[in-house]
Amino acid sequence: xxxxxxxxxxxxxxxxxxxxxxxxxxxxxxxxxxxxxxxxxxxxxxxxxxxxxxxxxxxxxxxxxxxxxxxxxxxxxxxxxxxxxxxxxxxxxxxxxxxxxxxxxxxxxxxxxxxxxxxxxxxxxxxxxxxxxxxxxxxxxxxxxxxxxxxxxxxxxxxxxxxxxxxxxxxxxxxxxxxxxxxxxxxxxxxxxxxxxxxxxxxxxxxxxxxxxxxxxxxxxxxxxxxxxxxxxxxxxxxxxxxxxxxxxxxxxxxxxxxxxxxxxxxxxxxxxxxxxxxxxxxxxxxxxxxxxxxxxxxxxxxxxxxxxxxxxx
Amino acid sequence: xxxxxxxxxxxxxxxxxxxxxxxxxxxxxxxxxxxxxxxxxxxxxxxxxxxxxxxxxxxxxxxxxxxxxxxxxxxxxxxxxxxxxxxxxxxxxxxxxxxxxxxxxxxxxxxxxxxxxxxxxxxxxxxxxxxxxxxxxxxxxxxxxxxxxxxxxxxxxxxxxxxxxxxxxxxxxxxxxxxxxxxxxxxxxxxxxxxxxxxxxxxxxxxxxxxxxxxxxxxxxxxxxxxxxxxxxxxxxxxxxxxxxxxxxxxxxxxxxxxxxxxxxxxxxxxxxxxxxxxxxxxxxxxxxxxxxxxxxxxxxxxxxxxxxxxxxxxxxxxxxxxxxxxxxxxxxxxxxxxxxxxxxxxxxxxxxxxxxxxxxxxxxxxxxxxxxxxxxxxxxxxxxxxxxxxxxxxxxxxxxxxxxxxxxxxxxxxxxxxxxxxxxxxxx
Numbered sequence: 001x002x003x004x005x006x007x008x009x010x011x012x013x014x015x016x017x018x019x020x021x022x023x024x025x026x027x028x029x030x031x032x033x034x035x036x037x038x039x040x041x042x043x044x045x046x047x048x049x050x051x052x053x054x055x056x057x058x059x060x061x062x063x064x065x066x067x068x069x070x071x072x073x074x075x076x077x078x079x080x081x082x083x084x085x086x087x088x089x090x091x092x093x094x095x096x097x098x099x100x101x102x103x104x105x106x107x108x109x110x111x112x113x114x115x116x117x118x119x120x121x122x123x124x125x126x127x128x129x130x131x132x133x134x135x136x137x138x139x140x141x142x143x144x145x146x147x148x149x150x151x152x153x154x155x156x157x158x159x160x161x162x163x164x165x166x167x168x169x170x171x172x173x174x175x176x177x178x179x180x181x182x183x184x185x186x187x188x189x190x191x192x193x194x195x196x197x198x199x200x201x202x203x204x205x206x207x208x209x210x211x212x213x214x215x216x217x218x219x220x221x222x223x224x225x226x227x228x229x230x231x232x233x234x235x236x237x238x239x240x241x242x243x244x245x246x247x248x249x250x251x252x253x254x255x256x257x258x259x260x261x262x263x264x265x266x267x268x269x270x271x272x273x274x275x276x277x278x279x280x281x282x283x284x285x286x287x288x289x290x291x292x293x294x295x296x297x298x299x300x301x302x303x304x305x306x307x308x309x310x311x312x313x314x
Numbered sequence: 315x316x317x318x319x320x321x322x323x324x325x326x327x328x329x330x331x332x333x334x335x336x337x338x339x340x341x342x343x344x345x346x347x348x349x350x351x352x353x354x355x356x357x358x359x360x361x362x363x364x365x366x367x368x369x370x371x372x373x374x375x376x377x378x379x380x381x382x383x384x385x386x387x388x389x390x391x392x393x394x395x396x397x398x399x400x401x402x403x404x405x406x407x408x409x410x411x412x413x414x415x416x417x418x419x420x421x422x423x424x425x426x427x428x429x430x431x432x433x434x435x436x437x438x439x440x441x442x443x444x445x446x447x448x449x450x451x452x453x454x455x456x457x458x459x460x461x462x463x464x465x466x467x468x469x470x471x472x473x474x475x476x477x478x479x480x481x482x483x484x485x486x487x488x489x490x491x492x493x494x495x496x497x498x499x500x501x502x503x504x505x506x507x508x509x510x511x512x513x514x515x516x517x518x519x520x521x522x523x524x525x526x527x528x529x530x531x532x533x534x535x536x537x538x539x540x541x542x543x544x545x546x547x548x549x550x551x552x553x554x555x556x557x558x559x560x561x562x563x564x565x566x567x568x569x570x571x572x573x574x575x576x577x578x579x580x581x582x583x584x585x586x587x588x589x590x591x592x593x594x595x596x597x598x599x600x601x602x603x604x605x606x607x608x609x610x611x612x613x614x615x616x617x618x619x620x621x622x623x624x625x626x627x628x629x630x631x632x633x634x635x636x637x638x639x640x641x642x643x644x645x646x647x648x649x650x651x652x653x654x655x656x657x658x659x660x661x662x663x664x665x666x667x668x669x670x671x672x673x674x675x676x677x678x679x680x681x682x683x684x685x686x687x688x689x690x691x692x693x694x695x696x697x698x699x700x701x702x703x704x705x706x707x708x709x710x711x712x713x714x715x716x717x718x719x720x721x722x723x724x725x726x727x728x729x730x731x732x733x734x735x736x737x738x739x740x741x742x743x
Contacts, residue, residue: 115517
């Protein structure tokens with residue numbers, strides 16, 4: 001059987017077809033139950049080496065990738081590069097070539113600069129998996145969001161999804177918009193115009209609109225996805241204060257009431273409670289935030305498995 | 315010493331000539347034009363230009379030579395060597411050396427280094443303000459006495475309109491063009507490519523076209539008021555072009571140049587995050603490129619200048635947003651002009667020579683250059699408009715290889731270069 005994933009690397013959702021996305025999600029489904037076993041390990045990637053190369057601090061994503069690798073019996077090594085490669089006098093290319101010389105099968109990379117996974121993929125023999133590059137993409141986050149949505153809504157096509165918050169600087173939003181529109185959902189984004197410029201609609205050919213207000217975006221949706229407000233943005237004067245943001249743009253119970261009755265709420269975490277999301281919403285039955293974390297491991301198992309040459313289920 | 319450039323087709327728009335002609339050179343000057351049937355003096359060395367175009371030496375108004383201070387990127391000698399191989403007999407280096415060329419000593423040093431290398435002429439551009447900090451005027455008049463031909467703070471454009479007004483008033487006093495890299499940094503800060511659909515798709519921070527337009531409009535207003543000659547560097551946006559076109563109609567003393575990469579590539583080239591597509595101003599979208607082509611065709615653009623900006627490979631081998639701005643261009647500028655402008659029917663050969671030689675000489679007031687009329691300096695660029703060649707970065711004469719054009723195929727090239735009658739370059743067959 002054909003594997004769903006004909007590429008060496010997973011650099012972003014933008015390059016993928018709907019079939020490839022479905023293939024990854026189906027593979028993830030088949031890995032789901034491993035994490036609920038007593039012995040959470042299968043030999044699928046025994047003898048393979050995965051390097052988690054994180055140039056940017058991360059607890060969730062790095063842990064999720066590490067567990068995913070280990071549950072598939074791969075040897076996983078974590079490298080955190082806290083200072084920039086520039087300050088050490090080593091170029092990005094040097095770092096990549098050095099690691100590549102140790103013959104890993106897969107390098108999972110996170111970096112604060114957009115495009116780093118693409119640059120590494122050109123020179124590395126190992127499969128490169130993008131774990132978040134600057135404000136560009138975070139493909140595994142979009143995949144785990146899709147898996148969560150599929151679980152609760154049994155489909156993605158035809159759904160209405162609202163994404164709220166700092167769209168401009170969000171790699172999560174970009175990957176999600178690409179994925180959801182490729183899979184036939186329609187997406188509305190909203191937030192202050194400084195963070196949600198109107199021409200953001202040009203990101204994809206169709207299926208995306210910039211809603212005039214947060215309320216317009218939420219009205220009648222199946223899924224409400226909230227993005228984390230990065231507090232440092234406040235210094236850049238994108239909006240005046242966090243409290244003003246919470247009042248005018250945050251997801252409160254009242255605003256959520258505009259969505260469909262069975263609408264679910266997603267957040268990529270970590271949450272700023274009381275700012276972009278009210279605690280009552282975060283802790284409500286609508287919130288599927290912990291499911292997202294759970295499916296994150298399954299999705300990353302699938303991605304590592306496919307990227308190192310595994311085949312999708314028939 | 316006598317030299318006869320024989321059997322070539324002379325294109326000299328400044329002298330209104332476009333015909334087969336032999337050019338006789340003696341002691342570094344053009345002394346006469348002879349009919350093709352005339353052989354000239356017997357003791358003249360002969361360069362056979364059969365089937366080739368003979369043009370006044372090309373003048374690049376905008377290069378970066380990195381000396382003094384960053385000789386690992388480029389020296390004046392290596393830059394001059396790349397220049398003559400690219401058909402440029404004169405080049406004008408920007409003052410962003412280390413230290414900044416903001417005084418006569420550095421200006422003199424640059425000219426001396428160029429004379430020492432004996433290849434291209436170097437006409438330095440001095441800083442507008444000391445250290446290009448935008449605070450105090452640099453000694454423009456002293457730099458001019460030392461050989462500077464214009465002033466600019468280059469990539470650190472004078473932020474204050476008040477300071478720029480004063481600079482224009484003072485520069486006008488000394489008959490120095492003020493070169494303007496138009497960029498309002500409050501709009502472009504942190505940006506690494508053109509702001510538009512592609513920057514959205516790539517997740518890279520954009521530099522809006524507006525950042526260029528606003529600064530251009532501000533400085534055109536200042537030029538109109540002060541009467542200074544303002545030369546707008548590397549025009550890259552439709553808005554700037556429209557503002558210049560309008561200002562020219564109103565009689566403002568404005569000239570402008572375009573860089574070859576801006577009439578060749580769009581922001582789509584940034585896909586793949588190759589840092590050799592990163593420069594300021596950035597590669598713009600198709601609409602801006604079309605505006606540039608129109609402006610080249612209708613005469614709004616006065617000159618082609620390469621903005622040759624060498625950086626060492628180690629400096630470019632970085633994350634896209636951390637890599638320095640700039641690409642090399644001396645060796646590919648003329649090839650790109652043939653490919654994108656001449657062979658696509660945007661301009662004719664005469665206009666090409668006007669953009670690369672006649673106009674640049676006028677803009678910076680380089681007396682005796684930009685023409686091969688008898689009495690002028692024998693700076694000569696010989697071109698083969700049909701020569702097919704491939705740009706091989708492995709054999710570049712520049713010390714840097716940061717070009718997106720490695721491996722590109724060209725039709726049309728400079729094949730020989732003469733500076734003050736001295737044969738300084740021949741393309742190997």
